[in-house]
Amino acid sequence: MPGVRLEWDGKTADVPRLRLPLQVVETANASRADRGTLSYDRNPGDGWRNKLIWGDNLHVLASLADELAGQVDLIYIDPPFDSRQDYIERLGYDTQKPEALLERIIKSSSDEGSIVLDCFVGSGTTAAVAEKLQRRWVAVDIGRFAIHTTRKRLLDIPRCAPFIVANLGRYERQAWQHATTGPQVKAYLDFVVQLYGASPTEEFQHLHGTKGRRMVHVGAIDAAVSFAEIKEALDEAASVGQPGLDVLGWEFEMGLHELVQEEARARGIDLRLRRIPREVMDPRVVESGEVVFHELAYLEVATTVRKRSLTVTLTDFILPNPDLVPASVRNKISGWADYVDYWAVDFTYGIGGHGDTFHNQWQSYRTRADRRLERTAIHDYEETGNYTVLVKVVDIFGNDTTTAVEVSVT
Numbered sequence: 001m002p003g004v005r006l007e008w009d010g011k012t013a014d015v016p017r018l019r020l021p022l023q024v025v026e027t028a029n030a031s032r033a034d035r036g037t038l039s040y041d042r043n044p045g046d047g048w049r050n051k052l053i054w055g056d057n058l059h060v061l062a063s064l065a066d067e068l069a070g071q072v073d074l075i076y077i078d079p080p081f082d083s084r085q086d087y088i089e090r091l092g093y094d095t096q097k098p099e100a101l102l103e104r105i106i107k108s109s110s111d112e113g114s115i116v117l118d119c120f121v122g123s124g125t126t127a128a129v130a131e132k133l134q135r136r137w138v139a140v141d142i143g144r145f146a147i148h149t150t151r152k153r154l155l156d157i158p159r160c161a162p163f164i165v166a167n168l169g170r171y172e173r174q175a176w177q178h179a180t181t182g183p184q185v186k187a188y189l190d191f192v193v194q195l196y197g198a199s200p201t202e203e204f205q206h207l208h209g210t211k212g213r214r215m216v217h218v219g220a221i222d223a224a225v226s227f228a229e230i231k232e233a234l235d236e237a238a239s240v241g242q243p244g245l246d247v248l249g250w251e252f253e254m255g256l257h258e259l260v261q262e263e264a265r266a267r268g269i270d271l272r273l274r275r276i277p278r279e280v281m282d283p284r285v286v287e288s289g290e291v292v293f294h295e296l297a298y299l300e301v302a303t304t305v306r307k308r309s310l311t312v313t314l315t316d317f318i319l320p321n322p323d324l325v326p327a328s329v330r331n332k333i334s335g336w337a338d339y340v341d342y343w344a345v346d347f348t349y350g351i352g353g354h355g356d357t358f359h360n361q362w363q364s365y366r367t368r369a370d371r372r373l374e375r376t377a378i379h380d381y382e383e384t385g386n387y388t389v390l391v392k393v394v395d396i397f398g399n400d401t402t403t404a405v406e407v408s409v410t
């Protein structure tokens with residue numbers, strides 16, 4: 001194309017090759033027997049897993065380089081030409097490439113079982129076509145909505161092979177902390193506090209900033225914010241008579257929402273839990289001033305057990321700050337369920353020695369063609385016992401919210 005020049009971060013700079021371990025957060029379409037192995041059944045025994053990876057391809061590719069060296073037959077690249085801002089939290093993919101085009105490219109450059117890599121996967125065209133053509137695939141994108149769109153698109157393919165959803169999670173954040181703010185924890189805390197529009201403070205142990213009459217606590221980069229941690233911050237805020245506390249975290253311990261709200265009420269404090277957005281790692285988004293710390297949503301489910309059959313019903317999904325939702329979207333919302341784009345259930349969470357991976361055993365989601373969403377999931381257990389049921393909702397902004405319920409099957 002005359003006159004078009006492709007630029008990207010690090011094009012001319014020396015890029016450090018950081019090898020970071022992938023954190024598998026979900027398995028999809030794996031049978032129970034496959035748990036933990038998920039090997040690719042078209043080439044049994046080679047241990048391959050198709051991969052959908054949320055992260056900056058700079059880090060992802062460096063981390064996968066050793067595993068993939070010499071094995072990838074086709075690398076398809078369709079980067080954003082101008083700025084990646086367009087792709088954050090958008091509700092559709094105008095840049096989507098036609099499947100027919102990808103079909104031609106994949107057929108002419110690879111064979112069945114070949115590995116196809118797309119590190120700007122967007123709405124998932126390459127992964128979907130590779131899957132339909134019986135290729136193995138690795139799909140990467142920095143946008144959470146891109147990962148979610150791709151996951152739904154793959155699940156819609158009949159007999160889609162098992163795949164994992166992974167990210168570089170805390171390791172990527174650690175690398176970012178080191179690179180951008182130096183190794184000192186204080187520099188990291190001040191950076192997040194300021195991005196949140198608050199002022200850093202040094203007077204306290206668990207409180208890192210002030211914003212008007214509210215105190216701010218920032219969760220660690222390498223651990224989920226815990227119940228005990230929030231209690232300590234609440235105690236400190238109460239001891240200095242502060243009426244409000246905002247807790248900012250990358251991840252939160254599951255199911256703590258209601259418990260910490262009770263603790264806050266008992267101390268007369270208005271508590272808000274907010275998610276540190278991944279976009280803080282992107283200097284261009286930070287510069288644009290568009291970093292939003294969304295308040296943590298929470299969901300309610302009801303369960304009933306009859307004999308060995310469990311029914312899980314989604315009963316409520318609460319977005320505490322709908323005022324952050326653009327008016328154009330808000331006007332189309334007629335009830336809580338409209339915020340839910342997808343929900344999935346792991347009926348036997350934690351079984352099989354893979355405690356922190358969500359094994360997707362059932363899901364319902366909206367597509368462009370079919371906007372309906374089922375509200376009830378049913379599962380028949382083979383064995384009696386006590387189970388943890390993990391329910392995950394992805395809202396229309398691509399954010400995950402989970403809740404865990406204990407059930408007893410007798």
Ligand SMILES: C[S@@+](CC[C@H](N)C(=O)[O-])C[C@H]1O[C@@H](n2cnc3c(N)ncnc32)[C@H](O)[C@@H]1O
Nearest residue numbers: 056057078087096097120122123125141142143
């Ligand atoms: C033009 S779109 C790809 C569209 C895709 N071919 C399709 O058919 O839907 C480019 C994608 O690159 C992603 N992206 C931009 N910078 C990235 C980075 N550093 N690492 C990974 N993905 C990135 C964007 O989020 C966006 O989804």
